[in-house]
Amino acid sequence: xxxxxRLIEKVKEKNNPTVVGLDPKLEYxxxxxxxxxxKEHGSGFKGASEAILEFxxxxxxxxxxxxxxVKPQLAYYEMYGVHGLNAFCETVKYCKSKGMLVIADGKRNxxxxxxxxxxxxxxxxxxxxxxxxxxxxxxxxxxxxxxLGADGIRPFIDDCSKYxxxxxxxxxxxxxxxxxxxxxxxxxxxxxxxxxxDLVNEWGExxxxxxxxxxxxxxxxxxxxxxxxxxxxxxxxxYILVPGYGAQGGSAKDAANSFNDxxxxxxxxxxxxxxxxxxxxxxxxxxxxxxxxxxxxxxxVRMREDILKAIGK
Amino acid sequence: xxxxxRLIEKVKEKNNPTVVGLDPKLEYxxxxxxxxxxKEHGSGFKGASEAILEFxxxxxxxxxxxxxxVKPQLAYYEMYGVHGLNAFCETVKYCKSKGMLVIADGKRNxxxxxxxxxxxxxxxxxxxxxxxxxxxxxxxxxxxxxxLGADGIRPFIDDCSKYxxxxxxxxxxxxxxxxxxxxxxxxxxxxxxxxxxDLVNEWGExxxxxxxxxxxxxxxxxxxxxxxxxxxxxxxxxYILVPGYGAQGGSAKDAANSFNDxxxxxxxxxxxxxxxxxxxxxxxxxxxxxxxxxxxxxxxVRMREDILKAIGK
Numbered sequence: 001x002x003x004x005x006r007l008i009e010k011v012k013e014k015n016n017p018t019v020v021g022l023d024p025k026l027e028y029x030x031x032x033x034x035x036x037x038x039k040e041h042g043s044g045f046k047g048a049s050e051a052i053l054e055f056x057x058x059x060x061x062x063x064x065x066x067x068x069x070v071k072p073q074l075a076y077y078e079m080y081g082v083h084g085l086n087a088f089c090e091t092v093k094y095c096k097s098k099g100m101l102v103i104a105d106g107k108r109n110x111x112x113x114x115x116x117x118x119x120x121x122x123x124x125x126x127x128x129x130x131x132x133x134x135x136x137x138x139x140x141x142x143x144x145x146x147x148l149g150a151d152g153i154r155p156f157i158d159d160c161s162k163y164x165x166x167x168x169x170x171x172x173x174x175x176x177x178x179x180x181x182x183x184x185x186x187x188x189x190x191x192x193x194x195x196x197x198d199l200v201n202e203w204g205e206x207x208x209x210x211x212x213x214x215x216x217x218x219x220x221x222x223x224x225x226x227x228x229x230x231x232x233x234x235x236x237x238x239y240i241l242v243p244g245y246g247a248q249g250g251s252a253k254d255a256a257n258s259f260n261d262x263x264x265x266x267x268x269x270x271x272x273x274x275x276x277x278x279x280x281x282x283x284x285x286x287x288x289x290x291x292x293x294x295x296x297x298x299x300x301v302r303m304r305e306d307i308l309k310a311i312g313k
Numbered sequence: 314x315x316x317x318x319r320l321i322e323k324v325k326e327k328n329n330p331t332v333v334g335l336d337p338k339l340e341y342x343x344x345x346x347x348x349x350x351x352k353e354h355g356s357g358f359k360g361a362s363e364a365i366l367e368f369x370x371x372x373x374x375x376x377x378x379x380x381x382x383v384k385p386q387l388a389y390y391e392m393y394g395v396h397g398l399n400a401f402c403e404t405v406k407y408c409k410s411k412g413m414l415v416i417a418d419g420k421r422n423x424x425x426x427x428x429x430x431x432x433x434x435x436x437x438x439x440x441x442x443x444x445x446x447x448x449x450x451x452x453x454x455x456x457x458x459x460x461l462g463a464d465g466i467r468p469f470i471d472d473c474s475k476y477x478x479x480x481x482x483x484x485x486x487x488x489x490x491x492x493x494x495x496x497x498x499x500x501x502x503x504x505x506x507x508x509x510x511d512l513v514n515e516w517g518e519x520x521x522x523x524x525x526x527x528x529x530x531x532x533x534x535x536x537x538x539x540x541x542x543x544x545x546x547x548x549x550x551x552y553i554l555v556p557g558y559g560a561q562g563g564s565a566k567d568a569a570n571s572f573n574d575x576x577x578x579x580x581x582x583x584x585x586x587x588x589x590x591x592x593x594x595x596x597x598x599x600x601x602x603x604x605x606x607x608x609x610x611x612x613x614v615r616m617r618e619d620i621l622k623a624i625g626k
Binding site: 023025026038043044045047048073075076078079080081082084085086089107108109110111112113114115117118120121122126127128129132134136137145146147148149150151152170173174175176177178179180181182184185186187192195196199 | 336338339351356357358360361386388389391392393394395397398399402420421422423424425426427428430431433434435439440441442445447449450458459460461462463464465483486487488489490491492493494495497498499500505508509512
């Protein structure tokens with residue numbers, strides 16, 4: 001089945017247009033997980049990577065039946081070297097075994113055969129001989145950066161069609177300085193983020209699924225609600241992956257601007273607020289190992305309700 | 314010592330402004346290396362990764378005393394999963410042990426703490442506890458994509474200063490469709506690649522070394538010689554990393570446009586022509602295991618002479 005249809009059906013099934021970001025900094029991992037991992041696997045990258053893998057599994061266990069997808073951020077695994085990448089690989093497998101979709105947040109970009117290599121790594125398969133291929137990381141979707149134009153995007157799109165995968169192209173990012181390049185106005189009056197949105201339309205046209213959305217999605221930050229409103233109208237078929245809700249300052253009302261009237265069209269990410277729910281005001285005084293799941297799940301439910309209310313569902 | 318000064322001194326020492334791209338596709342690896350690796354480590358990712366590592370080592374052995382730097386392209390390692398990343402890690406170590414500088418070609422980009430995580434992975438160190446840190450991949454420099462603006466670049470620049478590292482920011486890439494975004498003209502009359510070049514100037518200003526060049530470099534493809542001429546003038550302190558020479562169609566004369574009159578200011582990459590020299594017309598009929606090094610080195614020498622002649626040195 002097409003990625004975008006799988007995503008939408010999961011969202012409908014759970015009545016939940018949110019995604020949990022798995023950006024497992026070691027400082028987020030509660031002591032009871034970290035101490036055990038470091039004791040068993042040493043205090044270096046191996047121990048740290050085991051700690052973040054266990055942390056991820058705990059979070060997934062707490063929410064897999066109510067949240068449709070996760071978004072692990074590759075940087076937080078790469079920083080622990082090969083062991084970290086192994087934790088990423090195991091995290092992807094674990095999420096999939098629990099029925100969650102995995103959006104690898106790697107913002108990859110390159111040209112031609114190199115873009116193909118990235119696509120093989122995250123969305124497809126890699127040939128190891130004339131008659132054998134293996135899956136490297138096996139995510140369901142990948143975030144990509146389109147600064148290099150179509151040459152850098154085409155290999156990913158081909159694999160989307162071949163393997164039922166998806167991509168989300170950076171259009172307007174959630175950070176403060178995102179305007180330095182993205183908000184420049186071209187001579188025909190378009191902002192750069194609008195020009196990129198137009199390319200997303202063009203590239204996504206050919207892979208529209210049964211709900212009218214494409215495997216070629218877009219990233220638009222909740223921290224720019226006015227631009228999100230403009231982009232929601234401009235993006236014909238793109239599902240919008242929305243970072244910037246919660247810790248970064250975007251509200252549910254802001255995030256709501258990326259949805260269409262059908263209640264679809266956007267999926268909202270939260271990372272820190274869910275991963276670190278156990279540290280919050282509400283939980284930290286009564287926190288115990290047994291209540292980690294409870295804190296995590298309660299925040300995921302709160303977020304779902306917050307978003308559903310904002311989009312009037 | 315600053316990265317840019319280390320790079321320039323290596324270039325002067327070897328009288329060679331080129332860099333060997335290590336993009337080791339399995340199909341490039343000669344049979345005598347591949348067969349041995351697959352026999353010893355199996356035909357899956359482990360065998361493939363051992364094969365590309367041995368291939369890289371052979372190339373490095375052939376050229377390390379005449380070429381200042383290598384540019385391994387991360388995608389070609391990521392496609393072999395965790396084993397591939399291990400081959401990347403070992404390749405970096407091997408190059409450094411031979412005195413070569415390593416420019417990791419990852420085109421990474423993200424914001425704030427995530428950009429910091431990428432920077433820790435490739436340029437800096439990662440904390441594993443309050444009083445311990447480890448190096449994940451330990452490259453000397455990294456290519457980065459600036460679409461997200463200063464928030465996405467600042468963490469890398471800080472690590473450049475802290476650890477003597479460098480970055481090369483994508484300005485005008487070598488591929489056919491690079492103009493789709495990069496050639497758009499803004500209302501103040503600048504092309505987007507010029508606007509990015511202006512940001513490179515701004516960001517690089519604070520880290521200029523003893524030769525007048527900055528740790529913050531730029532990527533400009535040899536396939537766009539006219540734009541390279543404009544950008545060479547516009548980029549005040551940036552060293553230019555030039556892809557697109559050779560297999561992609563850029564000539565030495567084209568590449569020469571990225572140099573300044575001091576004979577410095579650019580470093581030209583070639584990947585396939587050197588890695589696959591043994592397959593070329595000149596070598597393939599007389600090829601033997603013993604002559605692999607010879608083919609590789611002869612092409613590296615030919616390229617050096619080609620570039621030096623074009624810049625009149």
